[in-house]
Amino acid sequence: MYKLLLCWRYLKTRYLAMACIVSVMLGVATLIVVNSVMSGFSTKLRERLRAMQSDVSIESFGMEGFADPHGKMEKIRQDPFLGPRVEAMTATMEVFAMLQYSWPNGERVSRPVKLVGVNADERAETGGFSEFLVLHKDNPSFALPENLRKRFLADEERFLKQLAPVEPPKLLPPDELPSPAPPQVEIKIPEGIILGNLIASIRRKTSEDHPDKKREEVYFLNPGDTVVLFTVSGAKMKPVDARFVVVDYFKSEMSEYDSNFVFVPLPYLQHLRTMGDRVTSIHVKLKDYRTDARQVVDALEHLFPGEMLRVQTWEQKQGPLLAAIDIEKGILNVLLFLIIAVAGFGILAIFSMIVAEKTRDIGVLKALGASNGGVMKIFLGYGLLLGIVGASFGTILGVLISDNINAVEKFLSNITGGDIFNRDLYYFDKIPTNLEISMLVSVNLGAIGIAVVFSILPALRAALLHPVRALRYE
Amino acid sequence: MMEANPLVCAVNLHKTYRRNADRVEVLRGLDLEVHEGEFISVLGASGSGKSTLLHLLGTLDRPDEGAIQFKGRRIDNLPSQERDRLRNQTFGFIFQFYHLLPELNTVENTLLPQMIAHGAWSWWWNRGEIRKRALELLDRVGLSHRLKHRPRELSGGEMQRAAIARALVNRPRVLLADEPTGNLDSANGQHIIRLLRELNRQEGLTIVMVTHNLDLVADTDRVVRLVEGRIEADPNAAAAFDTAMASK
């Protein structure tokens, strides 16, 4: 009983204890903020990595792809194990290509891109597509909207007129055959193309003194503009090219995707590459990814024996990167726990001082019949209490900072005059945070544990003090 | 007053403090019998080993040689748990410098031995009764008007009275007082001695008080002298001590 009372009183009256509490508090707050930002970044990154990836993909090794995707998909649907677990499937063709377009000033530019042939609505069902479209999220399609279509036709006509040969001077007498009517050029509207957002735009600071310092996207390829794609045909590897008209942008916020991918209609790409019905991959969306993914991959591998196909979950596909994130997080946490260990040494030092200061009281307690264990428990309890109080305040502080990290960052940026979080670099407009309960719990337990562990030594010293020596202590 | 069986009995106590090669032989074969209900004072010069003797009697320390008995049972070699219990239940200590805990107020300081005796659970069940006992004692020592004060807000005499209440709260059989008036002016000192005397008379409390102040011992049942690590059982101890002091 006296242990509780004394712990409490020591906590309330010891000025030094505040130092312990503050050091634990700062450690815990730092750990929480860093963890939540790290976890925010990694969840965001995971989300973005995930972005375009369907749950499971079946891919060919080469650009030639594999035949009969519909038969394969039908076979999957018929399979007693796979059928009920699959929600949607779609076939796509992925191939490299060169994209050529002109700058507003007329200069022509070419750049390599990853060309994906998809069936827009089918692809939308397998996830990670339509939600990233900028203009037509609800109705993914390659069709050119009516107004653009009219504009496009008008432009084309004007262009053709310019091209039309000047009427030759009428040298021949009028009785000659009338000049043939100018050939009726049928204006063909090219297929639509969806461009990665970063292919069609650049990000720019609106202005230096803008309060939000927001980056703005400036598009130089607009819907209705035409671009040219060069790629190779399927079997003979002959170069082929075609004109496309921009209908939409793809913006997953994952810059690697947004600056590389372009989408065109699958049948047209198959036709362009003279590939018949061949595709390079089938994307599968599962009803329950978490529980089924592994088994589905196994089953799919067995379903098509003898064919050179690679079946992977999206995590396997992104394996190395995801593993790198996890490792980074783990190492950082170990390093950060050293912060709390530093706080622990603070506790050790301060506790030793308190024990020295309390030596005579310890002697008195023993003279009044307190056992060694009892005295030890006072100081262990004290450490526990400091840990709990420090960790609670630290948690509150950490959560507050994490929740308002952007305001904090802005404030610090204003004070220091520099950008702490460079939005150009990270492509985020806000610092992402993610507070996980499990992280809060483990940080708190860790901090309290360290507080207790580091108070063991001073507590032991107090417990083993000789009562007479303690009483005589001045 | 002399009964056959002493309540506390020290036989041939030896205690030597060692600091590296330095040896301070404090007690050299001390014998002492304290009878139930007796108020005995031990006189001794400073450094003669009075505190050492009390610590040994109160099982705070162990003698190098010899034995201490309580009611005929040897207590100096008991395991530490039982000695903790003895200090809590059987012996009460008061000190020259009061040794109240500065974080606790008067009542809490008084209750400390009770808190040590009880776990949190039994404390909670018996708290009313325990508190009543503490308040009675504080009333008895004349401190009922200073219940919520911290030690530093009390005078020396008040602190010593609080310490006496604390020593008595567990109804000990023996009160060991180490120069209880050493830090007080004579009026307050006399007050404390009177209080101890009353407790001794009315409650039959056995008291062993050590002091070097001759003025205080007049009112006690028996005076013994601690000289050169032994008790001099001189009936004229007081006078002899007086001359010894004078000749220094």
Ligand SMILES: Nc1ncnc2c1ncn2[C@@H]1O[C@H](COP(=O)(O)OP(=O)(O)OP(=O)(O)O)[C@@H](O)[C@H]1O
């Ligand atoms: N831990 C120790 N190590 C060495 N010597 C010690 C130790 N404790 C006490 N002494 C010595 O033992 C002797 C007796 O000490 P003690 O405190 O018992 O004397 P005392 O009679 O109570 O003195 P006072 O009247 O000043 O309180 C002293 O000379 C002291 O220096």
Ligand SMILES: [Mg+2]
């Ligand atoms: Mg002394």
